[in-house]
Amino acid sequence: xxxxxxxxxxxxxxxxxxxxxxxxxxxxxxxxxxxxxxxxxxxxxxxxxxxxxxxxxxxxxxxxxxxxxxxxxxxxxxxxxxxxxxxxxxxxxxxxxxxxxxxxxxxxxxxxxxxxxxxxxxxxxxxxxxxxxxxxxxxxxxxxxxxxxxxxxxxxxxxxxxxxxxxxxxxxxxxxxxxxxxxxxxxxxxxxxxxxxxxxxxxxxxxxxxxxxxxxxxxxxxxxxxxxxxxxxxxxxxxxxxxxxxxxxxxxxxxxxxxxxxxxxxxxxxxxxxxxxxxxxxxxxxxxxxxxxxxxxxxxxxxxxxxxxxxxxxxxxxxxxxxxxx
Amino acid sequence: xxxxxxxxxxxxxxxxxxxxxxxxxxxxxxxxxxxxxxxxxxxxxxxxxxxxxxxxxxxxxxxxxxxxxxxxxxxxxxxxxxxxxxxxxxxxxxxxxxxxxxxxxxxxxxxxxxxxxxxxxxxxxxxxxxxxxxxxxxxxxxxxxxxxxxxxxxxxxxxxxxxxxxxxxxxxxxxxxxxxxxxxxxxxxxxxxxxxxxxxxxxxxxxxxxxxxxxxxxxxxxxxxxxxxxxxxxxxxxxxxxxxxxxxxxxxxxxxxxxxxxxxxxxxxxxxxxxxxxxxxxxxxxxxxxxxx
Amino acid sequence: xxxxxxxxxxxxxxxxxxxxxxxxxxxxxxxxxxxxxxxxxxxxxxxxxxxxxxxxxxxxxxxxxxxxxxxxxxxxxxxxxxxxxxxxxxxxxxxxxxxxxxxxxxxxxxxxxxxxxxxxxxxxxxxxxxxxxxxxxxxxxxxxxxxxxxxxxxxxxxxxxxxxxxxxxxxxxxxxxxxxxxxxxxxxxxxxxxxxxxxxxxxxxxxxxxxxxxxxxxxxxxxxxxxxxxxxxxxxxxxxxxxxxxxxxxxxxxxxxxxxxxxxxxxxxxxxxxxxxxxxxxxxxxxxxxxxxxxxxxxxxxxxxxxxxxxxxxxxxxxxxxxx
Numbered sequence: 001x002x003x004x005x006x007x008x009x010x011x012x013x014x015x016x017x018x019x020x021x022x023x024x025x026x027x028x029x030x031x032x033x034x035x036x037x038x039x040x041x042x043x044x045x046x047x048x049x050x051x052x053x054x055x056x057x058x059x060x061x062x063x064x065x066x067x068x069x070x071x072x073x074x075x076x077x078x079x080x081x082x083x084x085x086x087x088x089x090x091x092x093x094x095x096x097x098x099x100x101x102x103x104x105x106x107x108x109x110x111x112x113x114x115x116x117x118x119x120x121x122x123x124x125x126x127x128x129x130x131x132x133x134x135x136x137x138x139x140x141x142x143x144x145x146x147x148x149x150x151x152x153x154x155x156x157x158x159x160x161x162x163x164x165x166x167x168x169x170x171x172x173x174x175x176x177x178x179x180x181x182x183x184x185x186x187x188x189x190x191x192x193x194x195x196x197x198x199x200x201x202x203x204x205x206x207x208x209x210x211x212x213x214x215x216x217x218x219x220x221x222x223x224x225x226x227x228x229x230x231x232x233x234x235x236x237x238x239x240x241x242x243x244x245x246x247x248x249x250x251x252x253x254x255x256x257x258x259x260x261x262x263x264x265x266x267x268x269x270x271x272x273x274x275x276x277x278x279x280x281x282x283x284x285x286x287x288x289x290x291x292x293x294x295x296x297x298x299x300x301x302x303x304x305x306x307x308x309x310x311x312x313x314x315x316x317x318x319x320x321x322x323x324x325x326x
Numbered sequence: 327x328x329x330x331x332x333x334x335x336x337x338x339x340x341x342x343x344x345x346x347x348x349x350x351x352x353x354x355x356x357x358x359x360x361x362x363x364x365x366x367x368x369x370x371x372x373x374x375x376x377x378x379x380x381x382x383x384x385x386x387x388x389x390x391x392x393x394x395x396x397x398x399x400x401x402x403x404x405x406x407x408x409x410x411x412x413x414x415x416x417x418x419x420x421x422x423x424x425x426x427x428x429x430x431x432x433x434x435x436x437x438x439x440x441x442x443x444x445x446x447x448x449x450x451x452x453x454x455x456x457x458x459x460x461x462x463x464x465x466x467x468x469x470x471x472x473x474x475x476x477x478x479x480x481x482x483x484x485x486x487x488x489x490x491x492x493x494x495x496x497x498x499x500x501x502x503x504x505x506x507x508x509x510x511x512x513x514x515x516x517x518x519x520x521x522x523x524x525x526x527x528x529x530x531x532x533x534x535x536x537x538x539x540x541x542x543x544x545x546x547x548x549x550x551x552x553x554x555x556x557x558x559x560x561x562x563x564x565x566x567x568x569x570x571x572x573x574x575x576x577x578x579x580x581x582x583x584x585x586x587x588x589x590x591x592x593x594x595x596x597x598x599x600x601x602x603x604x605x606x607x608x609x610x611x612x613x614x615x616x617x618x619x
Numbered sequence: 620x621x622x623x624x625x626x627x628x629x630x631x632x633x634x635x636x637x638x639x640x641x642x643x644x645x646x647x648x649x650x651x652x653x654x655x656x657x658x659x660x661x662x663x664x665x666x667x668x669x670x671x672x673x674x675x676x677x678x679x680x681x682x683x684x685x686x687x688x689x690x691x692x693x694x695x696x697x698x699x700x701x702x703x704x705x706x707x708x709x710x711x712x713x714x715x716x717x718x719x720x721x722x723x724x725x726x727x728x729x730x731x732x733x734x735x736x737x738x739x740x741x742x743x744x745x746x747x748x749x750x751x752x753x754x755x756x757x758x759x760x761x762x763x764x765x766x767x768x769x770x771x772x773x774x775x776x777x778x779x780x781x782x783x784x785x786x787x788x789x790x791x792x793x794x795x796x797x798x799x800x801x802x803x804x805x806x807x808x809x810x811x812x813x814x815x816x817x818x819x820x821x822x823x824x825x826x827x828x829x830x831x832x833x834x835x836x837x838x839x840x841x842x843x844x845x846x847x848x849x850x851x852x853x854x855x856x857x858x859x860x861x862x863x864x865x866x867x868x869x870x871x872x873x874x875x876x877x878x879x880x881x882x883x884x885x886x887x888x889x890x891x892x893x894x895x896x897x898x899x900x901x902x903x904x905x906x907x908x909x910x911x912x913x914x915x916x917x918x919x920x921x922x923x924x925x926x927x928x929x930x931x932x933x934x935x936x937x938x939x940x941x942x943x
Contacts, residue, residue: 058846081852089849096847101840106862106938115858119850151938164844337754442638445922447880453903454642457649546763553765554888554900574769575889581777590766597761605757 005174005207006032006055006092011067011077013047013054020277024050026231027067029303032175037201037208039222039239041215041254043273047231048211052177056094057084072174090120093168097180099161103152109136109163110148116170135166138203139196158189162196172204179211194221215258219243227251230274230284232300237309245322247311249289252322283314291315331610338606341599348596352401359394363565367391374582384584386573392584395570396592402558403545403567403596406479411540413483418490419533423521425491426498433495440488449550456481456556473559475566478551482544489543490536497529531611538604542597549593567593620934627930631923636689642915643676643685646908652677655906656701674698675908688912698909700902710898711913717793718894722883725814729821736822737829738856744834752826759823764882768816768889775812788812791891809892816886817879824878828871832864839863866937873929876922 013025025047032038042048053059055069055076069076071091076084096102104112113132117123123131129148136144139162152160161181168176178197182190198221201208212218218225219239226236227250235248246252253269271288274280280287286296295314303310306317313319333339351358360382361367367381371389375381383392425433443451459465459481460472470476501507501524510520526533545567551557552568553575560569570589577585646652656671657663672678675698676688691697697707740752776790788811789795798805836842837860845859846852884896891897895914902910934940 056847058843085849085851087849088847094847096840096843098840102844104841104845104859104863106866106936107859115850116848119848119854153939167844167848337757442641444874445877445926447877447884447918449881449884450899450918454645454649458645461648461651542761550763550765550885571766575765578769578773578777581773581781583773583778586769586773590769594758594762594766597763598758601757601761 003034004031005034005072006030006209007068007070008051008055009068009070011051011054011069012065013050013059014064016062016064022276023279024063024231024276025054026279027300028228028231028233030226030233030236032207032209033224034174035201035205035207036223037198037210037221039218039225040209040211040228041213041218041225042228043213045273045276046228047276048228049179051228052094052179052209052211056088056092056177057081058088058094086120089116089173090171091173092175092177093171093173094177094179095161095164095168095181098184099157099164100184102164103160105152108149108151109155112163113148113167113170116167120171131170132166135170136163138169139163139166139200140192141166157185158192161185161189161193165193165196165200169200169204169206173206175209176200176206177209177211180213181210182217183212183214190217191220197221215254227254230279231276232284232312233303234285234301234312235309236303241308245307245309247306247309247316247319247322248285248313249291249319250285253288255322283312291319329610332606335602335606335609337602341602344595345599345603348400349404351397352404355397355401359397361391361394363395363398364390364561365394377584383588384582386585392570392588395565396567396588399565399567399570399589400592400596402475402564403548406475406482406548406566407541407545410479410482410486410544411537413479414486414540415490415533415537417483418487418536419494419526419529421487422491422494423498423525423529426495427502427517427521427525436491437495440492443485443488448547449554452481452485452547452551453554453556455484456551459484471559473557475558475564478548478558479544482540482547485547486540486543490533490540493532493536494529497532498525501525501528531607534611535604535608538600538607542600542604545600546593546597567596623934624927624931627927631927634923635919638919639689639912639916640685642919643688643912644681646911646915647677647681647684650903650906650908650911652701652906652908655908659701659905659907671698671701675912677908692912692916697913700910701907702905707910707913710910711917714893714895714898715917717892718883718887718896721810721813721817721887721892721894722879724810725817725883726821726879728814729818730825732818733822733825734829736826737833738861740826740830741833741837742856749830753830756823756826759819760827762819764816764820764885765889767819768812768886771812771815772889793893813886813890813892816889817882820882821875821879824875825868828868829864832867833860836860836864862936866933869929869933869936873926876925880918 008028008030011025011028012023015022015024028047028051030051040048040052050059050063054063054065055071057076057079059065065077067077071087074087076087079087103109107115110129110132113135114125114128117128117131118125121128133144133148136148141147141159141162147155152163155163165181176197181197182193185193194217197208197210200206210218210222222239224237225239225242226233227242227248228234229250235242235246235251242251243255246255250269253267256267257269259266269288274284274287280297282295282297282299283289283292283301286292289296293315299314301312301314303312304316366372366389367375367385368389371385373385373387373389375385375389377384381391381393383396385391386395421436425436456472459469460477469480507520507524510524515523548557548566549568549571552566552572555572557568557572558564558566560566567589571593574586574589577583652675653668653672656668660667673687674691674696676684676686676691678684678687699706700710736752736756740749743749772790775788776786780786789809790812793809794802794805841863842855842859845855850858880895883894884899886892887894887896888900895917898910899914901907902914
């Protein structure tokens with residue numbers, strides 16, 4: 001088994017707001033292995049972004065984070081902001097959803113990469129500039145030399161996302177977190193960006209966490225998948241197993257609700273995601289689950305191995321076999 | 327929602343209370359003031375008394391009670407502020423709404439004029455326009471004498487509408503593109519109807535804010551004029567806060583501090599309170615916040 | 620870029636002509652130059668009056684008169700003041716130098732502290748420091764300059780002298796009476812109070828501007844990107860935040876020019892500081908047309924220049940504008 005880059009154990013994040021506490025992440029357990037591409041799926045509000053923002057230390061001061069995040073054997077929770085800064089951008093970096101606003105409009109693209117390089121490596125300006133051009137080339141930007149002296153507004157959305165990726169991988173991080181990197185882009189551009197991420201992962205051996213709500217994106221590139229619901233991960237496993245025989249009713253619902261050619265009706269999951277200020281007791285999904293029993297109200301189900309998946313469902317073994325209804 | 331946000335603004339609530347008390351004090355001036363505007367505290371008049379029991383805030387050069395004069399002065403100033411703000415907001419909203427909605431030449435010319443006036447130092451424009459208004463004979467029946475309260479009110483109305491027009495125009499320009507206006511236009515609503523039924527009601531927030539700021543503008547503006555000797559003639563029912571602040575200038579070198587400090591303080595309190603209220607109104611009626619929360 | 624500047628300059632000229640024409644008309648109606656002349660010089664002969672009308676371009680026809688005036692103004696054939704028949708240029712030149720000194724000092728002090736306060740306030744919005752700075756700025760905006768001038772004068776000159784024997788800052792003029800030559804320390808001492816009066820206004824406005832604009836910027840995505848790079852918070856704020864936050868401020872700076880000059884006029888008047896403001900108030904009070912017109916020309920020209928500079932720095936700060 002490959003070495004584990006990132007280990008998250010019982011991570012909890014709570015936000016204090018004027019209206020009360022929001023329990024955004026309520027005990028997440030998750031591993032990222034070396035050089036793998038892990039997909040993290042969930043609806044908006046399921047805590048998938050917050051989990052990784054907490055891991056990289058970019059949450060606002062209103063957030064209270066407990067639990068453990070170990071990166072390459074080093075505990076990150078409880079580190080001082082200064083210590084976290086030397087981790088961020090060097091061992092672990094992150095790219096965000098909207099490439100149009102992720103780049104600083106007043107600085108040249110090359111300079112923004114150089115800044116990332118020079119803040120973690122001892123490079124002369126010349127070396128850094130050369131490296132920046134190489135990076136732009138790596139993420140597939142044509143004429144990287146000229147482009148590096150241009151401003152973000154001179155790039156298209158897809159090209160900007162490539163620049164953002166170039167910044168993120170500048171210091172060959174061990175872990176790259178991509179938070180919905182393709183959501184804001186056209187479908188054709190989405191495929192290209194996924195391609196770039198996949199290539200980067202293979203070329204520099206970075207582990208990638210791809211956060212998305214789009215199962216189609218995950219299916220295309222991920223090695224393993226982690227499904228999150230209401231601040232907890234409820235199922236994880238290899239992409240093949242998860243798409244072939246999902247155990248958790250929520251994962252099943254997700255897969256069933258993907259539109260497919262030849263299927264004339266969508267099967268949506270009934271109900272609405274829970275209010276994270278007062279999450280339901282026991283299994284958070286029980287209010288929407290067709291298999292819910294009285295016991296589901298009592299215990300919060302833990303991840304348990306079943307059918308080469310890890311599933312957090314008390315009734316996982318009793319459920320009928322899954323078949324996408326045609 | 328808007329009301330709740332306004333109330334959560336502590337400074338604004340305190341300001342409302344202060345202004346409310348001031349208004350009461352001023353409305354019932356004959357009872358709340360201890361002496362008449364031009365009445366001396368003692369007979370024979372005793373000038374430059376320091377603050378004491380029979381003259382809370384001291385007396386001026388000819389022995390008149392400063393406290394009573396302040397009460398009457400604030401009354402005149404509030405009338406000046408409110409009336410000229412009402413006039414300028416009415417004109418400004420109409421001009422701004424039409425300019426923003428129609429665009430084109432009218433808009434261009436209006437904005438050029440306001441640009442010109444806003445770029446100039448306020449005091450310079452104020453003095454010149456004041457003199458020009460006073461020098462045109464056929465305006466005199468409308469404006470009255472140059473040192474009358476009516477003249478001052480009209481003068482500040484002329485200045486006030488421009489700022490309001492700009493704000494309303496900006497609001498209308500952004501509203502114009504909204505779907506519900508397009509929808510109204512699509513079903514054949516007339517321009518006048520759209521302005522009256524959709525644009526102006528939805529601009530109420532910015533208009534209210536502009537109203538508060540023009541009140542401050544007129545009150546401090548009147549004081550500025552008075553300070554430089556171009557204000558209204560002091561007298562029964564016309565002694566304004568500006569006159570009292572203007573008199574402060576002479577009291578400084580001689581060290582009669584109460585004559586300088588109290589009128590100035592009163593002016594600052596009024597300006598600050600109205601500004602706080604305006605700021606809170608702006609926060610409270612900002613529809614962008616509504617969408618955020 | 621150069622073409623843009625040239626185009627702006629080409630526009631400035633007609634604007635200048637139109638505005639000075641308007642000012643000319645307004646001054647003629649508002650101050651009635653011929654009457655003022657007669658008032659100041661009661662025993663003047665009709666020939667002298669005619670000469671005065673000719674050189675000032677005070678023909679009954681405003682358009683002809685304006686061009687007459689413009690011709691004389693451009694050829695350096697400036698009329699003398701109506702009071703004391705002084706030459707205008709030397710007086711104007713001195714006033715300009717004094718005001719420039721005061722204005723620059725106040726602007727530098729004001730913008731510097733304003734930006735610092737704005738930055739401090741926006742670091743923790745809603746915190747105690749933010750509330751303190753914001754309230755302070757609000758008070759600063761609500762105090763008209765003549766009131767802060769009166770109170771400062773009362774405190775530092777009159778009462779300071781009473782309490783401590785000598786006043787901390789002098790309250791009038793540029794130098795003490797009878798002083799000749801240049802003395803930097805003395806000059807700064809005399810400038811202190813008038814500078815503070817104008818600077819208070821600037822500090823109050825700019826701290827509010829910067830706070831609002833920084834808060835906008837701090838919530839933007841590229842700030843998060845910058846933080847995710849692991850660079851120091853200070854670098855994030857100054858390198859990424861300030862630069863973007865300054866862009867909208869530059870545009871309002873041009874509009875503020877008028878209010879700064881307004882503050883200068885008031886401040887100069889109270890502290891008897893012989894600058895453009897005192898010059899204006901005196902000559903306006905006298906209806907001194909020969910003194911007033913060149914003053915107006917300079918003010919209009921400075922407004923135009925200021926706007927141009929603001930636009931250029933806007934383009935310099937924001938690469939998105941530069942291309943057009």
